[in-house]
Amino acid sequence: MNLFQKILNRQGIQIQDGALIVHPDQVLTHDATGTLIFLQLEAIGLKRVKPFCVVYIDHNLLQVGFRNADDHLYLRGAARKFGALFSKAGNGICHQVHLENFAKPGMVLLGSDSHTPMSGALGMLAIGAGGLDIAATMVGEPFHLPTPTITCVRLQGRLPAWSSGKDVILHLLGIVGVRGGRGRIFEFSGPGVEALSVFDRATVCNMSTETGATTALFPSDEQARSYLRSFGREKEWFELTADRDAQYDETLDVDLSAIEPLIALPHSPDHVRKVSEVEGLPVSQIGIGSCTNSSYRDLMVAAEIFKDRSVHPDVSVVISPGSRRTLAQFSSDGGLDHLNKAGVRVLENACGPCNGIGQSPKSNGVSLRTYNRNFKGRSGTNDAQIYLVSTETAAVSALFGQITDPRKFGRYPEISLPDSFVHIPNMFLGSAGDAETVEIVRGPNIQPIPLGEPLPERLEFPVELKLGDNVTTDDILPGGAEMLSLRSNIPASIPYVFNRVDPDFAGRVDSLPQYWAVVAGENYGQGSAREHAVMAPMSIGMKVVIAKSFARIYRQNMINNGVVPLVFKNTADYGSVQKRDLLLIDRLAEQLQKGRIVVENRSRGNTFETILDLTSRERDLLLEGGLLASLRKKTSEMGAVRSCQGV
Ligand code: F3S
Numbered sequence: 286m287n288l289f290q291k292i293l294n295r296q297g298i299q300i301q302d303g304a305l306i307v308h309p310d311q312v313l314t315h316d317a318t319g320t321l322i323f324l325q326l327e328a329i330g331l332k333r334v335k336p337f338c339v340v341y342i343d344h345n346l347l348q349v350g351f352r353n354a355d356d357h358l359y360l361r362g363a364a365r366k367f368g369a370l371f372s373k374a375g376n377g378i379c380h381q382v383h384l385e386n387f388a389k390p391g392m393v394l395l396g397s398d399s400h401t402p403m404s405g406a407l408g409m410l411a412i413g414a415g416g417l418d419i420a421a422t423m424v425g426e427p428f429h430l431p432t433p434t435i436t437c438v439r440l441q442g443r444l445p446a447w448s449s450g451k452d453v454i455l456h457l458l459g460i461v462g463v464r465g466g467r468g469r470i471f472e473f474s475g476p477g478v479e480a481l482s483v484f485d486r487a488t489v490c491n492m493s494t495e496t497g498a499t500t501a502l503f504p505s506d507e508q509a510r511s512y513l514r515s516f517g518r519e520k521e522w523f524e525l526t527a528d529r530d531a532q533y534d535e536t537l538d539v540d541l542s543a544i545e546p547l548i549a550l551p552h553s554p555d556h557v558r559k560v561s562e563v564e565g566l567p568v569s570q571i572g573i574g575s576c577t578n579s580s581y582r583d584l585m586v587a588a589e590i591f592k593d594r595s596v597h598p599d600v601s602v603v604i605s606p607g608s609r610r611t612l613a614q615f616s617s618d619g620g621l622d623h624l625n626k627a628g629v630r631v632l633e634n635a636c637g638p639c640n641g642i643g644q645s646p647k648s649n650g651v652s653l654r655t656y657n658r659n660f661k662g663r664s665g666t667n668d669a670q671i672y673l674v675s676t677e678t679a680a681v682s683a684l685f686g687q688i689t690d691p692r693k694f695g696r697y698p699e700i701s702l703p704d705s706f707v708h709i710p711n712m713f714l715g716s717a718g719d720a721e722t723v724e725i726v727r728g729p730n731i732q733p734i735p736l737g738e739p740l741p742e743r744l745e746f747p748v749e750l751k752l753g754d755n756v757t758t759d760d761i762l763p764g765g766a767e768m769l770s771l772r773s774n775i776p777a778s779i780p781y782v783f784n785r786v787d788p789d790f791a792g793r794v795d796s797l798p799q800y801w802a803v804v805a806g807e808n809y810g811q812g813s814a815r816e817h818a819v820m821a822p823m824s825i826g827m828k829v830v831i832a833k834s835f836a837r838i839y840r841q842n843m844i845n846n847g848v849v850p851l852v853f854k855n856t857a858d859y860g861s862v863q864k865r866d867l868l869l870i871d872r873l874a875e876q877l878q879k880g881r882i883v884v885e886n887r888s889r890g891n892t893f894e895t896i897l898d899l900t901s902r903e904r905d906l907l908l909e910g911g912l913l914a915s916l917r918k919k920t921s922e923m924g925a926v927r928s929c930q931g932v
Contacts (some may be wrong), residue, residue: 287531288472288502289435292410295391302900304429307412309422310392311337315379317344317640317764318397318416318815320356320773323363324734325420325913330920331367333720335425338369339387339713341379345642345769346635352770355728359773361714362725367423368716376712377608377634380404380576384487385516385610385706386713390505390525395419395428399494399814399838400576400657406486407512408505408525413494415842416816417912424916429902431837433470433499437533440477442542446697449586450485451578451655451675454492455547456539459557463755464808466496467837473503474527477541482702483512484582491577492657495554497811497836516610516706546691549673552661553755560678566688568672570652571602571679574632575639578655579607581614582702583676588620589698590680591627597686603644605632613707629683641665641765653688655679660757660812662785665765731773735824737847737911740877744870745887746800746829750787751864754806758818758839760785761810775821782821794825802829804862810839819846829870831884831895833859844903847911851882851895858893862886877904 286294299306312334314322319340326334340360348354357374364371376382379396380403388394388404394411395401397419404411414428422428438457457471471493473486481489486503493501503509504526513522548563550556573579573587584606596602604624606612612634615621624631638644639656645665646652652664652671659671672688681691717723752760762768762782771778783790803809803822809832810818819827819842830843831851843850853859862868866888876882882895899907909915 287435287437287527287533288408288504288525289410289470291525292391292393296393300432302902304431304900307393307428307430309336309395309428311387311394312419312422313339313341313379313383313394313396313398313401314419315341315343315398316356316360317769317772319360320731321734321816321820322397322416322420323360323367324773325417326367326423328734328913329420329424329916331424333368334423336422338423339372339383340364340369341372341376341382342374343378344636344640345766346374346633347642347766349766350770351728352730355730356773358726359728359731362723365714365717366720366723366725368720371714372712373714375609375634377606377611378576378579378636380491381579381607381611385608389521390509390523395422397814399812400491402493402500403487403491403576405490405500405502406483407509408503410500410502412500413814413838415814415838415845417845418841421912421916426916429900430499431468434468434534436469436471437536438471438473439475439536439538440473441475441538441540442477443480444541444544447546447677447691448544449675449677450481450488452544452547453485453541454489455549455557455673456544458495458549458555459547460537461496462555463495463553463811464497464834466493466498469498471498471501472527472533473501478503479506479508481508482582483508484580487580488577492554495657497808499837515703517708546675546678548678548688549659551670551672552659554658554673560674560688561690563688564690566651568600568653568682568687569650570644570646571600571683572638572644572652572654572656573602573676573679574605574607575636575656576607577657578676579605579611581611582700583655584611584615585618585620585700586676586698587680588615588623589700590684590694591629592623594627594684596628596683599686600683601630602628602683603630603632603638605637606634609634609709609712610706613709614703617707618703638664640769641763642769643766645669653679653682658812660759663759663764730770732776735775735820737823737914739910739914740847740849740873740908742873744800744828744873746802746868747798748804748862748864748866748868749793749797749801750783750790750803751862752786752803752805755808755811756786756805757812758810758815759812761818762815762821764813772817775817775824778817778821779825782825797826799826800828801826802831802868803827804859805830805832806859807833809835811836814838816842816846819843819848823848831862844906845912847907847914849897849907851884851897854894854896861889861891861893874908877907
């Protein structure tokens with residue numbers, strides 16, 4: 286058996302209707318997606334969360350105005366009342382903190398964040414999902430995962446000096462692209478795995494998300510054991526590896542020894558080149574951190590490069606540690622001092638600039654970042670050029686003031702990893718024994734959540750937007766400090782919907798018809814798992830998206846909110862539908878059963894066929910108006926539902 290099959294066996298995961306029926310052992314959420322989840326749970330009538338759950342405050346810690354502070358307080362109260370652990374602001378980025386403290390081999394983790402796969406570094410099946418899917422598992426419902434293709438990535442050889450986990454995943458992105466991982470789990474095996482530390486594996490798993498993959502998995506071996514030991518958790522380790530004769534759906538061979546320092550050019554993580562090919566471009570900003578590259582290993586490699594040197598005078602260098610424990614260890618080992626004296630700016634243990642929360646580059650600025658996404662505008666500066674690199678490349682480039690192949694630095698700074706990380710007490714707040722008496726404090730920014738509507742029998746709607754390939758959730762509803770303060774206030778976020786791809790859209794909102802549609806190219810909705818990118822446009826009438834293909838989580842978020850994801854049967858039809866065309870779908874319920882939907886283009890007098898490949902459960906969800914409507918119906922039958930207004 287391969288590793289994935291072994292986890293399915295251990296967990297007793299069954300396949301029904303082409304989907305894996307998963308009851309997670311753990312779930313995680315955070316301040317950017319968690320407020321909606323708990324509002325949904327309140328609407329459903331939750332008493333206590335079923336699986337082990339951690340709520341992280343890590344995304345928007347700027348607290349400009351009262352909104353974020355109110356959201357954090359709401360989440361603290363909800364976690365306490367419903368039985369979740371609460372990770373306080375400053376503890377660090379959810380994926381880094383989860384890996385250090387909670388990830389376990391052989392278990393299943395679901396997270397309302399697309400980079401949840403990072404815990405795959407310890408042999409955990411870790412999957413990102415939309416908020417409503419997470420909310421459903423918290424009340425004990427299973428998560429339905431389309432059966433994935435298992436791709437063995439067989440690693441040979443050993444990484445050369447100056448290449449690290451980031452270069453491995455950039456190499457993979459260069460091969461498969463931002464769509465090549467869809468429907469796949471990348472399972473890493475082969476002789477090259479052994480020498481990769483969990484820190485490197487975590488970077489690889491984290492950024493596997495950028496290929497569109499469901500998740501990535503490494504074995505639980507001696508590397509996993511030594512990582513867990515260093516965090517005082519060796520007791521949680523056991524060996525879990527694929528059998529020597531394991532079978533896979535497909536195999537990809539990668540020679541680690543041939544991987545050079547790599548770089549992703551603007552504006553997509555799969556625009557991968559060798560660093561040596563783009564050397565010499567002056568940079569104005571360098572960011573080291575994000576959930577991808579903020580571990581002790583990364584910080585220490587950077588510190589050794591900066592030791593007794595100064596950052597180039599024309600460059601602003603910022604570093605964001607991944608966790609409080611990482612920072613404490615790094616500080617006690619002297620690394621912080623090297624950074625400080627070199628002129629590096631040290632930010633809070635949080636997502637920060639990765640999501641456009643602070644440190645936006647200057648106009649037309651060139652920013653070199655160790656983060657995982659370089660979508661246009663995500664940094665907060667629309668015309669900035671963002672390049673993605675390893676910590677090694679970022680730190681060496683910071684000394685030269687231009688993109689520099691790190692091998693120019695000379696001898697690779699060997700670092701030793703700690704035997705035991707600093708223990709910090711009271712990082713997490715537990716739930717209350719007297720849950721009934723806990724009052725959840727709701728600030729004025731926390732507004733009722735919109736509900737999806739059941740599908741009508743006949744849908745007539747105009748095409749309001751026609752978009753291209755690889756539209757991201759950032760394009761649909763951006764991140765950034767301003768937007769993240771509206772995560773629990775869907776009505777207030779409406780002026781930002783589609784702002785990046787159609788600046789005039791906000792001006793048309795008041796005159797939109799009851800229902801309207803978006804037409805798009807390939808991979809619609811890639812990027813963040815944020816459900817807001819469906820919920821906000823749904824609340825103002827988006828009922829259908831017709832695309833050449835969808836990103837997995839976005840498609841599921843659409844179904845969960847009662848929005849119909851149609852795929853062009855013939856991609857050439859994409860060219861024939863234009864903005865403002867009036868479309869009609871008749872006999873919807875009947876067509877839904879067949880999985881083929883004929884769309885009549887009334888403006889052009891023709892028809893075209895689309896595919897709606899649904900499980901029977903998904904079909905029911907769409908007809909009922911989405912998962913929240915369905916769960917409310919279920920719980921109201923049990924007499925537990927509350928009014929959606931006011932929660
Ligand atoms: Fe945060 Fe960026 Fe990761 S927003 S969870 S550091 S992708």
